[in-house]
Amino acid sequence: MSAPLDPAALVRDRHIIVCVGTGGVGKTTLAASFALAGARLGRRTAVLTIDPARRLADALGIAELGNQPTDLPRERLTALGVPPEGRLAALMLDMKRTFDELVARFADSEEARQHILGNRIYQHISDALAGSAEYSAMEKVFELSERRDFDLIVVDTPPSQHALDFLEAPRRLVEFLDSRLVQLLLHPALAAGRFGVRLFQRGSERVLHLIERVSGVSFLEDISEFLLAFEGMSEGFRERAREVQARLVGPDAAFVLAASPAKQATRHALEMLARLSAAEVPLAGVVVNRVHTWPGGGPTPDRVPTADREDEARRALAAAFAHTEGSGFPADEAARAALAVADGYAALVRADAESTAELTGRVAKAGGFVRRVPELSGDVHDLEGLARVAEWVFRTGPENGEDA
Amino acid sequence: MPLIPLLDRRLIVVTGKGGTGKTTVAAALALAAATAGRRVLVAEVGLDEHVPALLAPGANPVGYEGRDLRKHLRAMRIDPYEALAEYLGLQIGLRGLARRVLGNRAFRQLMDASPGWRELITLGKIWHLEQMKEADGKPRFDLIVVDAPATGHGLTFLDVPRVVGSAVRAGPLRRHAGWVEEMIRDPQRTVLLPVALAEELPVRETAELVERLRDQVGVAVDRVVVNAVTAAPFPPGLDDLDARLAALPGDLVLPGTPSPATLAACAAHLRARHELNARWMRVLADTTKLGLVALPRIARGVRGPDELALLADALVAPPREPSA
Incomplete structure (x- = not known):
């Protein structure tokens, strides 16, 4: 039985912290506050954000910058209580570039690389195949982790209806490359004559041709070209996908769920929780943002006055x-x-207490931590606001929002 | 030019950043329309169904075929694969085969990799629904409310027919994309309804959305819904009630009531929230030059038709004029 998890232990001991949650629940803010807490402990920390609010991006110094980590200036860090050995670098995910870099890494020739990068299907792949925002984010995390110049990498996942897209992206990509349909398109001759395969192939090709006829788009040609070009590099992708996934669910990583008390948001958070547990992804805990708390503590009255x-x-x-x-x-x-x-x-x-009860109850029961960040009356988009949020997340003691 | 009342439209596309209450607004709008005697269809385009749970708690999923949830009010979820099978069926008479192939997992992954068709086929289905007529020649639905993807994706969603129109030179698809395009850009028929919260992020995102709508997509937008607005907590003339509460003697004990300091903290919180909302609503009105429709925050949360009814009236009232 390991010691109970708490946010402070995570930022002290772990290498990767993944913040998951639906849109609009303050996931980016949460990721940034975890990163700040890590830097304050003297760790070399990077935070990968997907689509930060303008002012937060400005505050983190990444408004103009893209795909590579940019350090916050030392004087800002000092003002925020980060010791000299601590670092806080931020980067904003550039999906397309991340994916292009990956293709460049695995293409076996310059010609293959150009072929892929110029393919129409590939150009749209960033929107679709295997959830490329998710895939790119993971790829970036892995790349940062491999470089070994950060002790802690905090990642804000893309807003997604299904949190696990992030984790499943590499597996889906590999599955897709391995799928019978892809194999058929790549090697139609091999499949010929095999029982059951022909009918399917005929059916699918017929529909594809019909779609082409109706749409006037040369869909098939693009796809087979893409797949042929991709085939040479699929083994590299496959290997990488396995490593990325292993690292993300490994002992050095932790998943934290961000939530908010809004009805719709808690419903989504519960769905996400169920999916995480079905996929056997250990959840370190939940942070519920923007919770109304009764001033001065004590039980909330049913009526004022009685x-x-x-x-x-x-x-x-x-x-x-x-x-x-x-x-x-x-x-x-x-x-x-x-x-x-x-x-x-x-x-x-x-x-708020009622709408979050089921969520926090389930997380606590599974041994995760529960933290509530009170509604701070204002928006949090600067470093001082982040420090305020961090204070709530990293406090200890039952009177500070931790569930018994 | 006077605004066209929301309920006199044919198609309302509701969009907004995640967490703004887009689905709640779509459901409340459908309820308002049905209550006013309009035959309304509310269509979701996401992966999950959320509207039925709001309009008829405990209801079974409505699916692609849809179901009447109450008089005049039908709900459905437009699954792009179902719509594609239906479309291919109509075009080439092979719905069964199309369905079977589209149900194949690997085929789906292949389709997932190909861009744009989901949006196009979804809009095509909406066009088809808009065109449906009763035996007497009246439209099957007076109004269609679409719970569209979150902003960003929402714009791409509406822009696809134009892109297809410019990329595809001939064939039935081009013709069909043209019909859809015509519906979306007809300012009499179609309006986009953005939903925001009166806070920095959603306000900025909404302002960008409206700007891009005007510049690029050319879809009408005539008002912005601002959800969960904290009303002025104090009566007129007592604007600093929180400070006055805080000035009361600390040892004052009120029967059955928390301390004056606690009352003051509650009052200060709601006042700060109200002022923040008011400030960002001004920014929203100034940047978009659009009228705002403010919906009150409902303390107990929106659970079902009772709360939706509270929002419905405010939703269809004429918007507050933008500040001059």
């Missing part, structure tokens, strides 16, 4: 207002409004 003391409470508050504000102040109206506001706020806190 039902039996309504008039009494209002009169007492009105009297207090009359005393501090003097005559002429609408003390009764102010008292009513103040109580209504607190009652409304309590409803928000209760709704």
